[in-house]
Amino acid sequence: MTVLLFGGDSVAQTVISGNLKNELNTVVENANVILYERKSDDIVAYSVSDGNGNFSLSFNSDSDSLKLEVSLVGYEKAAVFLANKKGQKINLILKSAINLLPDVIIKEEAIKVKGDTISYNTRSFSDKSDRVIVDVIRKLPGIKVTETGQILFNNKAINKFYIEGKDLLENRYSIASNNLPADAVEQIQLLQDHQPIALLNGIEQSDRAAINIKLNRKSKMRMLGNGNVGLGLSPLVTDNNLTLLKFAKGIQYINSLKYNNAGFNLDDEITEQNFSPNLFNSGSVKQDLISLVKTSVPPVDQSRYWFNSNALATGNYLFGLSKTFDLKFGAAFEHDRIKDNTYARTRVYLPNDTIVIDEGHTGLNVYSKLLTNLTLEANTQKIYLKDGLQFQRVWGSANDYITSTNIHQNVRNPFINLINDLSALIKLGNNLVGISSYTSYSDLPQRLTVQPGQFDDVLNGGQPFDQLSEKIQLKGFFTDNSASFTKKTGNVTISNKLGALAHFQTLNNDLIILKDGVEKSASGNFFNELERMRIKLYDEINGNFSTNGFNFSVGLRTSFNLLNNGKPGAKKQVTGLFFNPNFNVLYKFNAFWESSISGATSNTISFDSNPAFILQNYRSLVSNDIPAKRVSGKNILYRLGYKNIINAVYSNFDVNYSYNRSNILVSTTFDGILTTRKALVQENPYWNIGLGWNINKYYLSLKTSFDLYLKYNRGKSRQLQQGSLIDFSSNTYIAGTKINTKVGKSIAIEHSLDLTVDKTSGASLPEPVLYPGTKTLKQTLMVKCFLPNEFQTHLNMEQYYNQGGISKGQNHYFADLTLLKSLTKPKLDFSITLSNIFNVRSYNNYSNDGNILINSDYTLRERTLMFKVGFQF
Template identity: 30%
Template sequence: MKKVSFLLILILGVFEGYSQTDISGQVFDDHNKNLSGATVMISKDSVSSILAYGISDANGRFKVKVKSESNSLFLKVSYIGFATFGKFIQNTSQALEVQLSPSSESLKEVIVKSEILQQRGDTLSFSVAAFKGKNDRVIADILKKLPGIDIRPNGQIFYKDEPIQKYYIEGLDLLEGRYNLANNNLSADAVSKVEILENHQPVKVLDSLEFSERASINIKLKKDVTVSGTATAGMGTAPLLWQTKLTPMIFTKKRQAIVTYQSNNTGSDVSGEIRNFSIKYFGENFNIDKTDWLSIQNVSEPPFSAERWLDNNVHLGSANILQRVKKDMDLKLNISYLNDYQQQDGSTQTRYFTPTDTIDVIEKTNNNIFVSKLEGELTLENNADKNYFKNQLEFNGSWNANRGFIDRPDAQIKQQLAHPFLGIRNDLRLLRTVGKQLITFTSNTGFTESNQDLLVQPGQFEEVFNNGDPYAEIKQRVSSRKIYTDNSAGFTKALGKFTISPKFGFSIQNQQLDTDIFLEDGQEVLDTDFKNRTEFLQSSVYFKNSINFKNIEETWNLRLSTPLQFKSFQLEDENFEDTRNLDRFIFEPDFYVKRKLSAYWEAHVSARLQYGFGEIQQLYYGFLLNGYRNLNRYNAPISEEIQQNYSAGLNFRNPLKQLFLNASYSYNFSESNLLYSSTIGENGTTILEAVARDNNFENHSFRGGGSKYFRKMKTTLKLNASYNISKRQQLLNNILAEVNTKSFNLRGSVDAEISSWLIANYSANFSTYTSGFDDSDFQQIETQQHTIDLYFYPKDNQYLSVGGEYYGNSLSDNGDNYFVNLGYQFTFEKPKMDLNLSWRNILNTDAFINAYNNEYYYVQSSYRLRPSQVLATLKFSF
């Protein structure tokens, strides 16, 4: 009996030693008002790591559960604008009252730390060492694991379901939006932290005047002087494969540089490394982006890694150099040249649905694509506390050409396309402090030119061009030019909690379009309906005023823009001897408000009214042969569209628990004066025209997502979902129909370090798309994909990887696609390099069967894939 009693006492003693203590209470200010959002932290003493924490609710109440053997605990309570409260308490359950006193210094930040994450105000700092796994080599491998961060297939980075606006390395914007180059090549071993800069205002002089709801990323390096980069050399078989890559980097306080040369025929799409993800602040409607007036018929590309399907021979050279001229002033050069030759081989079955019939088109396609592209930017930027200056000179030139061959049951068709392009732009932004206000000036001026030719053999649309008789060839020629300028001046002034930013400006854009069609032997089609001599002049005088509000506690942020514009449009066509004019005075209010509900929660609401007017791409009178079976023209008034956009969202983030959640809803409604009519022939030829008829478009969109890092399991879980409903009017073969669409998408991923010898990565995507006329659905498709990669580590310096992929759709009878990959990697410590052997597509799956649908048609395609192949690479990281 004594033994039993002793055992019970021992057990109770053990449980008592690890008992849970409940510390609760209420936080007040110096006027005995409840403080919501106060940070409560419990530690063993004032310098030890945090044992538990909590946040006071709307009534100022908090409750924290602590497990500790210590007899005493240290309680710390902090709140913005108040002195931090600190006190030792007994390790017993108790209720406390905490009164905070105003701080003699305005406290702008609350610092919360853990071993893997530090929060300082609006900056979250993730420890790279805490997230780095055995097979992580570059910083992109780390970013994929961070909760709240999502990297899309094209490499664009999103934070809380919104694209980031800046990617800094040690606070410097070297790459001007082309951050894939650093993301995919900067060694993770050279990085100490990844900082998320929430609500980041990139212009210092505006930091206290205009708030920003977007986030940026800053990469913190371990050393003041960092020399890093990668070098890769590889060879393989089936067929003869090669891969070379050299990307040296240097980062100092006054100079940064990333230079790269890459070449391969293994299917690696290196063009993604120079893709520009910049978010434009000004002149978004005036740019030097290339317009593809003409195209050859393509095969739908598979929705997975290009290394499975891209048949390429690519060379890329890029130099990105930043020199700090003096304090806060940087001179940047970003230049790249891409040369690529690609082959596409596949087949397509397209089914068109009209209100009265279905039309099928079957095509086997073989394309040769030649890409030659030169891009460059020279930027001088002075981002100081009281002044801002940025001038960016941009050049964009391409000399691309395509060849295509289509085999149809009734014909064999050749296509040749040449589409060179040239664009030059200068963008200037100046903000200077004068007295108590900030004077602003902006100027955006550019020029583009493009001459495109499409040759189709034999000629198409026989009933239109040759009285129904076959003929040898048809050639479409397009020449387009654009010159524009947009200039404004204004000021920004703080009035208490408000900031006003009135701005006056004007813009002019002149576009010219000349098109001609030639038949066999160079015979020009002289019919007025098949020529364009169009000049389109747009001008605008505007007054834009923005009002920003931010309270001292930064719990409310409000922005109201009230732009007034007088727009004038003049369209002249020398060929048709016709002129169209349109003058409009428009008001486009834009409202955004964000409320910080607590330390964890925030909500936002926005509303916007926007007007859209036709661009020259939807204004030409004469028919244009856009593709071998597509004739388009817009012989109608200048299009006018009124758009209403409303949205609301709720975000939750708990950095210490590495938990991020977001949900949003948006509603869009637009009214237009033009309706587009598609006449689909029995052989799939389509004639698109614009018809003057009022119509509307309506769309509901629901989005939600979350991510969580499980520290003990070293696992990151991410899940995102979206649902969209839309309806619009459409004229199909002269019959008016309402087209309804519904889509749902669910995607998720898990990155887990299961044990010291096993790492697993899994991702999945499931989507449905339904479309129909009026109240009936004519087509629904479900697609899904699953990818799993397992890494086995028999030793720390080597691993064996096994990967499997599945892609399927509900439309195709044989729409199931399976892939298996095998790899082995050995890491040499001296010199530091990886030897990688990979066997891709072990099952030798030779074609990918894909299916997708649109509002009134669906496409089922088969794309020829790269064969099973073995590749050996040596990769050096330095």
């Protein structure tokens, strides 16, 4: 090893730079360069050598003596001891050697970095209150968990959740994160830039991370279990669950039974966290065609207003059939009964009038959901094959009585969906050949009933009638099939995909009037009997060039679309040929900074016309008697990211701009509480710009994480209301912080604050109008005290501030207190929780949508005392 030292000029911050070469005088890239304080071995700075072998370290340190250490696979580890002088330049020659992959270990192995894998020691981030693994994941540097359970790393959703390297649950990984005991886990591994398909490693880059759960020795190869029994008083409530888990070499499973009527929504546990485009395009995501008019969801914690009776049973199995193939089976059944009691005052601000609608709602929603899936998968360096069969059946009905107007609403909204998703990829020489086939069948039969009848003038010559019913059914068959070819030569990758898509739908609806026990179809334009077809032939070609932290990709999507819509024997037909280019440029300046910019154009055509009116809800008739809807758009996204794993700092700045132009404009006419909407052929531009910045910092020595985010969004859209053309401009400002810290071994504190301000204005009126905006603030504080003899206290406090228009702002305060005693053998928790200590019985909220301001009042759960016994084995 040869060391050359050169003096340099003084700068404001100490900088050490240099170059790395090997014995053959060839530059050495991607080497780990770590600077330590010699006396304490604390890490001062960290870098990775670039494509020219250069590195640079900027730092502040009062230490007199430093140690520079360089490591890389295939070379001996090199170390140099330095005086703390500014502007030093160090050139090293590394000697070849056979060694293991280099590790970077940070502070008692709390964080360990090996290549693109970051391993978090669970014990270093957990406390005595953590029971399931998601409690620990929430505290990891750079990671966030949304309210629905989706996990984000560096502000991007993860693409896989593995347990011991196996993907048991696909996109429903909340079943694992909410039920796997925290003390069964040794490490949480974060796999950066993870490519889920092994054959595409080094060919198709990913900017998403994955999580892999590593169990400790005593938890492997044996059955694990956890659960609790809970009983609450005044009123009588219960919360019970039992989960059995096993993760062995040839089999993995998670089986769970849960029931509660204490306000906990179990549906989040079986929600898919990542959706494929085909899932929406095919109609496989339930989207109701008719609905009840209900009050919007309040911003308070759902358990405070959710009057439910929720049961959930899930079973998920993975069998290792061989070294290549895995077979996965999953099933879930959920049943819920939800009661609500709300009041809403809706103000609609029109060019020459203001409409006020008062509605008091008393409702009951009953639904059941059955989900099953069967998947065969092989994912190796030689072959990729995945065939998944999914079935979904939903039974649903909801009733609502509007006390202020004596209107009864009832809707039945079942749903049936069957999907088969096949993908295969094989390697032929240096080329990859793949096929994919996605096929879906869906059936959405629904019925809306309203008593007494509405729209007398339009539907029954001004004469009142007893009941109005909308019967509607949408059936669809969708298939998307493609073949792909990929070739990589050096730093260049070329891929091409040819495909054909077909979508067939039938829509039937009828509006029925009931008077004096006699049913008849409404006279006029209220009956549809339509057949729709869409054929799309497409070709997607993409080129990618990658070298030394620089990646450039460009693509062209060409498609020919054939659509028709109408009654049998009288269909109208349209066609469209589109060319949509896209590009993405990514540059990694060093191990910490990266910047990217991407852009794309889009052209879509849809022919979903329904000439006859549909009763969408009890006060809205909607018609889309239009030709094909054509939308052209442009989108550009810029992102600047900073990631320092050693110092646990993550930050991102994003700018996103989109501009779209449609040939269809919605015209809305208000007549008291009744609304009629029509789609008209008219130019309709709309655009949106969004800015976002966030920073996350974890202080390992203080056991403290800090998160700050700022967002701004501005959009413009156009509507025709009461015959006046209005250009709406909306502005949304969001700011938030979150702090999680430990004070010694006895106290843990979590604090969060979220502020949102919405403002909307209207132009193209007689004069510009600023509509009433809203301000909302949510602040939470959790203090956990860990006392001697395995006692704990948890105090949770929440503040909600809400203001709408010129009204006086309102504050609502909530508090919950838990006392807990733990036993270690057997593992038992005995707890008492007093929720809603201040016994807040109602919540008043403002929300806005353009020129509509809604003031809602919700009935909340009263003060409750809950006794629980939790167990693990």
